[in-house]
Amino acid sequence: MDLNADMGESFGAWxxxxxxxxxxxxxxxxxxxxxxGGDPRVMRRVASAARAASVVVGAHVSYPDLxxxxxxxxxxxxxxxxxxxxxxxxxxxxxxxxxxxxVHYVKPHGALYHAVASDLAVATAVVGxxxxxxxxxxxxxxxxSVGAEVxxxxxxxxxxxxxxxxxxxxxxxxxxRRSAGSVLEGEDEVVSQARALAKGAVTTAGGATIRLxxxxxxxxxxxxxxxxxxxxxxxxxxxxxxxxxxxx
Numbered sequence: 466m467d468l469n470a471d472m473g474e475s476f477g478a479w480x481x482x483x484x485x486x487x488x489x490x491x492x493x494x495x496x497x498x499x500x501x502g503g504d505p506r507v508m509r510r511v512a513s514a515a516r517a518a519s520v521v522v523g524a525h526v527s528y529p530d531l532x533x534x535x536x537x538x539x540x541x542x543x544x545x546x547x548x549x550x551x552x553x554x555x556x557x558x559x560x561x562x563x564x565x566x567x568v569h570y571v572k573p574h575g576a577l578y579h580a581v582a583s584d585l586a587v588a589t590a591v592v593g594x595x596x597x598x599x600x601x602x603x604x605x606x607x608x609x610s611v612g613a614e615v616x617x618x619x620x621x622x623x624x625x626x627x628x629x630x631x632x633x634x635x636x637x638x639x640x641x642r643r644s645a646g647s648v649l650e651g652e653d654e655v656v657s658q659a660r661a662l663a664k665g666a667v668t669t670a671g672g673a674t675i676r677l678x679x680x681x682x683x684x685x686x687x688x689x690x691x692x693x694x695x696x697x698x699x700x701x702x703x704x705x706x707x708x709x710x711x712x713x
Contacts, residue, residue, distance in 0.1 A: 474502030482686030498553035501535025627679035
């Protein structure tokens with residue numbers, strides 16, 4: 466099982482999360498590429514630290530929405546989505562290469578993540594950017610994603626992600642962040658959900674247990690106490706005999 470975290474989301478003088486500490490816990494790092502968070506210096510610092518920690522690097526791409534942290538849908542054309550995503554992949558690729566690292570996967574962020582899961586036009590645009598990049602990259606996303614279907618048709622490898630710190634609905638989608646209780650912050654809850662995901666299941670907001678097979682478990686770096694939560698999850702999974710390694 467892979468353990469990934471969204472990171473590199475600090476911007477200028479504003480610091481979000483403790484990237485260096487998380488890199489000592491996770492096996493994959495989804496690095497923001499400047500559109501919802503991050504900047505060239507943050508990207509280079511995190512990519513370099515990921516290489517030193519032997520953590521796989523992925524491009525965490527977004528709609529151009531710094532003010533809304535990438536969590537607002539943008540009315541963009543498919544061409545705009547494709548070129549914006551390609552731009553972000555290319556930017557992180559150049560910075561990672563200068564740091565002795567390389568980009569192995571692409572994970573959409575926030576509103577773009579949800580759009581790729583359900584909107585054929587957006588999914589096709591994002592996968593198109595991955596294909597246009599010209600090197601093998603894995604597309605990381607939720608189960609049952611339209612993006613995964615498009616990727617499969619175009620020969621792009623995919624991986625499925627589950628969230629240790631987000632509440633699920635009965636249809637396997639995430640409870641919207643605007644809803645109370647959508648983010649899990651208690652260590653016992655987060656660890657319990659991570660353990661369940663490693664076994665291919667999750668308990669929904671309504672108390673039902675549903676199947677959710679995933680290749681990677683995500684923890685958000687901006688969740689309060691993210692480092693301690695990640696450490697607790699890692700210890701629990703290792704205690705359960707789960708081998709932690711990157712899906713890519």
